Amino acid sequence: MTCALRFDAVTVRRGDTRLLDHLDWQVQDGERWVVMGPNGAGKTTALQIAATRLHPTRGAVTILGEEIGAVDIAELRQAIGWSSGSLVDAFPPQESVFDAILTGAWSVTGRWRETYDDADRHRAATLMEGWGLTSLADRTFGTLSEGERKRTMIARSLMADPELLLLDEPAAGLDLGGRESLVGALGALAADPSAPVTVLVTHHLEEIPTGFTHGLLLSQGRAVAQGPLAEVLTDAAVSEAFGLSVHVRSDEGRWSARRRD
C-alpha cells in the first residue's frame, strides 16, 4: 500500500503556542479518514499542511509520495482537492457557480488567463449535475445559501480528479435535511473505489458518513487516538479529546455521541 499522506513529528508553532505538537500520522491509499477534536485542537492546521497551504515549523511531510520542500507545490496542488471555509472567503462573490467549479481544474479562485477545454467544461457540468447544482450554474457564488455553497465547494474540489480530497467541516452550518443529504452524498463517494483518498474534518460524530474507515482524534495539537474508526471512537478516547464524559454509539455505519450524566 502507498502512503497518501505522512506526517513525521509535525510541529506548528506560533509564538509560544503549539498548534500541532509532534504529530505522526499516516494515511494510506484507499482510506477515508475523519479528523475530530474540539475547537482549537489543530484540525484545520493539519488539513492546511496536507493541502500544502501551510508549512510546519518542524517535522517532515510527504504528500502523495512527494516530500514537501523538495517538490513543485503548484503541480502537487493539482492532485489535491481542498474545501474549507478559508477558501470560500477567497472567492470573488461575482464568480458564477459554473466558474467556481471550473477553476478547480487549476486550483485557482477567479478566472484569469488559464485555459479550459471542452473536457473541463463537460466535467464541471457533470459534477454540477451530480451535486444538484445544475439549476444554479449562472448564479453568482455570493448569492448561494450555505448548503449550496458547500456543495459547490465539494464539486470544485473534485474538478481536477484529485488523488487526495481534503474537506474541512463540509457540513457546518447546514440544516438537518442539508446535512443528511450531504453526509449521504459523501457516503456514496466513500463507497466508490475510484474515489480519492479522503480526509474529512468535523466536530460532530453525526456528520461521519458511512464507509469512513479511520479516525484521528486531536486535542491541543496532539493525537489522542488514531487508527481504524471503531478503535478510535471509544467512550474513553472521545471523552478525553473533548474533555467531557460522553457515550459513543454506532448504528448501521453512522455515529453519535451524548453526554454521560
Ligand SMILES: Nc1ncnc2c1ncn2[C@@H]1O[C@H](COP(=O)(O)OP(=O)(O)OP(=O)(O)O)[C@@H](O)[C@H]1O
Ligand atoms: N497565528 C496564530 N497565532 C497564535 N495562535 C494561532 C494562530 N493561528 C491559529 N492559532 C490557534 O491555533 C489553534 C488551532 O487552530 P485550528 O484552526 O487548527 O483549530 P481547529 O481544530 O480547526 O478549530 P475549529 O474546530 O474551531 O475550527 C487555535 O487555538 C488557534 O487560535
Ligand SMILES: [Mg+2]
Ligand atoms: Mg477548523
